[in-house]
């Protein structure tokens with residue numbers, strides 16, 4: 001088995017489109033028209049300024065994002081946003097920001113926010129093992145909150161919101177790290193969206209932040225400048241040396257989304273067909289494969305399931321790897337199996353996995 005034959009269902013860093021990898025490989029040696037490796041081009045060059053501005057335009061057009069949003073390319077991952085958001089929007093406030101605790105990653109945001117100001121956990125799915133998302137009647141949002149924070153897709157548990165939450169008079173902040181640009185998301189209904197690149201739109205090292213400009217005007221002035229969104233907005237994401245290569249690959253991915261996929265409506269249709277294929281294997285398996293998530297809240301990106309015993313799961317993972325399917329082990333926090341089918345995973349790849357799962361079950365049953 002050569003590595004090229006492996007299909008990558010990893011939870012993250014995730015697979016990238018083959019076309020993008022080819023272009024990145026080419027740029028590693030020489031960016032077309034530049035005569036330099038992408039790894040050695042100055043972040044102060046005209047070329048890099050044009051990369052940033054094309055990428056901003058691509059994201060704006062994919063999401064139909066109005067002009068009053070800054071599009072920033074930051075470092076520190078989504079984890080840094082767990083702190084940067086409350087440092088800017090919660091510090092010194094008397095009313096509590098409202099947080100939803102719907103899984104592993106939204107849980108990681110809570111202690112960081114508590115350092116900066118009061119928060120209220122409006123709903124937690126912890127007691128139920130994060131197998132479902134809250135219904136609207138379980139979410140008594142308050143009009144006083146400085147903002148609400150939630151995670152649109154819980155990458156570890158495989159539960160995803162299929163609607164926008166909250167009230168229109170309270171700013172919405174959303175961690176979309178694992179479903180950003182996988183579907184239209186009504187971005188203009190959010191005050192701030194963040195997503196690191198390495199799940200769906202590029203390599204690790206860059207985090208995209210979309211922030212409505214009115215959110216920044218009251219941020220504390222004593223913030224370290226690197227942690228102040230305004231520094232990055234006024235420097236056009238060139239405040240210090242940015243991760244040029246990672247940003248360039250994200251640009252290639254947005255070109256692929258626009259010109260080869262045709263936009264987010266088309267991406268969503270494809271992603272739905274992929275997810276339906278795998279969920280249908282679970283649903284027709286007579287409980288051989290036990291899906292973790294409540295049916296209504298199933299993630300289109302991360303399909304998490306269990307087999308009857310951990311030993312059988314081990315056997316499944318070994319057989320899958322031998323058949324060329326990589327990255328299927330569940331997150332270390334909960335174990336089990338997880339098939340992550342981000343944008344770059346093709347329909348034929350998912351068909352192969354679905355067939356493998358059917359075959360594996362048949363072999364066990366005989």
Ligand SMILES: *Cc1c(COP(=O)(O)O)cnc(C)c1O
Pocket residue numbers: 012076077078079080105151153154155156175176177178196199
């Ligand atoms: C993976 C993940 C994170 C963590 O991101 P880092 O870039 O490693 O800090 C945060 N939120 C969600 C939803 C994730 O899937």
